[in-house]
Amino acid sequence: xxxxxxxxxxxxxxxxxxxxxxxxxxxxxxxxxxxxxxxxxxxxxxxxxxxxxxxxxxxxxxxxxxxxxxxxxxxxxxxxxxxxxxxxxxxxxxxxxxxxxxxxxxxxxxxxxxxxxxxxxxxxxxxxxxxxxxxxxxxxxxxxxxxxxxxxxxxxxxxxxxxxxxxxxxxxxxxxxxxxxxxxxxxxxxxxxxxxxxxxxxxxxxxxxxxxxxxxxxxxxxxxxxxxxxxxxxxxxxxxxxxxxxxxxxxxxxxxxxxxxxxxxxxxxxxxxxxxxxxxxxxxxxxxxxxxxxxxxxxxxxxxxxxxxxxxxxxxxxxxxxxxxxxxxxxxxxxxxxxxxxxxxxxxxxxxxxxxxxxxxxxxxxxxxxxx
Numbered sequence: 001x002x003x004x005x006x007x008x009x010x011x012x013x014x015x016x017x018x019x020x021x022x023x024x025x026x027x028x029x030x031x032x033x034x035x036x037x038x039x040x041x042x043x044x045x046x047x048x049x050x051x052x053x054x055x056x057x058x059x060x061x062x063x064x065x066x067x068x069x070x071x072x073x074x075x076x077x078x079x080x081x082x083x084x085x086x087x088x089x090x091x092x093x094x095x096x097x098x099x100x101x102x103x104x105x106x107x108x109x110x111x112x113x114x115x116x117x118x119x120x121x122x123x124x125x126x127x128x129x130x131x132x133x134x135x136x137x138x139x140x141x142x143x144x145x146x147x148x149x150x151x152x153x154x155x156x157x158x159x160x161x162x163x164x165x166x167x168x169x170x171x172x173x174x175x176x177x178x179x180x181x182x183x184x185x186x187x188x189x190x191x192x193x194x195x196x197x198x199x200x201x202x203x204x205x206x207x208x209x210x211x212x213x214x215x216x217x218x219x220x221x222x223x224x225x226x227x228x229x230x231x232x233x234x235x236x237x238x239x240x241x242x243x244x245x246x247x248x249x250x251x252x253x254x255x256x257x258x259x260x261x262x263x264x265x266x267x268x269x270x271x272x273x274x275x276x277x278x279x280x281x282x283x284x285x286x287x288x289x290x291x292x293x294x295x296x297x298x299x300x301x302x303x304x305x306x307x308x309x310x311x312x313x314x315x316x317x318x319x320x321x322x323x324x325x326x327x328x329x330x331x332x333x334x335x336x337x338x339x340x341x342x343x344x345x346x347x348x349x350x351x352x353x354x355x356x357x358x359x360x361x362x363x364x365x366x367x368x369x370x371x372x
Contacts, residue, residue, distance in 0.1 A: 005244035007046035007210030008228035012059030016311035027229040046210030047082025047170030080105040081127045082170040110137025121164045128170040146194045170210040175219040185232035198223045231266040234287045288313040
């Protein structure tokens with residue numbers, strides 16, 4: 001069988017105030033066209049369908065049209081939710097959709113039933129999970145690390161080793177504690193709390209991962225992050241975005257890669273103003289790094305003749321270099337312990353503390369101060 005593996009669509013995402021809706025439609029069409037050209041049997045989408053757990057109507061319609069096009073090709077589709085998604089919203093209507101070979105992972109319930117892609121191939125769909133999700137269904141699991149969580153989940157699966165087993169998941173996978181290469185557009189835990197070693201997936205022939213935006217494998221070539229189809233931060237400016245073609249033949253896996261071709265790339269341009277205005281016009285999303293020592297009035301307006309989609313303008317000169325580390329230190333010093341915990345919580349869970357949670361945090365810190 002042949003599958004196409006993508007992830008981290010983040011439909012509805014905005015970067016620096018720019019809507020990427022047109023860009024996202026463009027790459028979704030490339031996925032469809034590649035599926036046709038490569039004659040794939042199914043498309044795997046490994047999480048973060050949307051950029052938020054409550055996507056806009058426009059984003060939902062976009063994904064609906066994409067899934068409808070996949071269905072019109074007569075091929076299967078396998079989808080799990082990511083940490084940016086609401087698993088319940090993404091899986092709405094999944095029982096009906098499954099009859100048309102469009103499979104959505106439901107909320108984890110302690111049991112995962114594999115999908116038989118054919119007589120020799122099983123697809124396992126695991127939505128993004130946290131330790132608390134697993135504790136609810138496995139009384140012998142004490143809420144602890146993500147590593148322990150995944151060991152419990154995999155240990156409770158009845159995997160037939162004679163078949164080709166493909167796992168679709170959206171987690172932070174590492175190799176012997178070494179993390180994958182990340183970018184500024186991802187939400188990762190402080191202190192690598194969500195690390196899961198790739199060795200937990202030894203029973204699977206291929207692991208189709210989402211969560212990390214840079215395409216890469218972890219531990220072995222067949223444990224792979226597809227990466228995002230578009231660049232979502234300037235830290236990704238040199239990344240080569242691609243989709244993965246997976247060929248399965250009696251437990252033998254071979255991989256190929258098809259590059260995405262965006263409407264507009266994301267590029268950084270550095271130099272002095274007088275040199276930048278001499279560059280040819282570009283529609284690419286631009287980050288301008290001005291190296292002039294003196295600030296220039298109305299610089300964005302003056303540069304827009306050459307750069308029609310300026311996302312960001314920053315200065316890199318003697319003054320900014322001297323003050324960068326001072327500002328960071330001052331910012332941290334101004335935060336209360338409660339505020340710093342709130343920042344940590346948001347990075348970990350992709351949402352802010354609600355009013356009730358804030359009260360609990362305040363009470364905990366008050367008790368800690370009283371005990372010191």
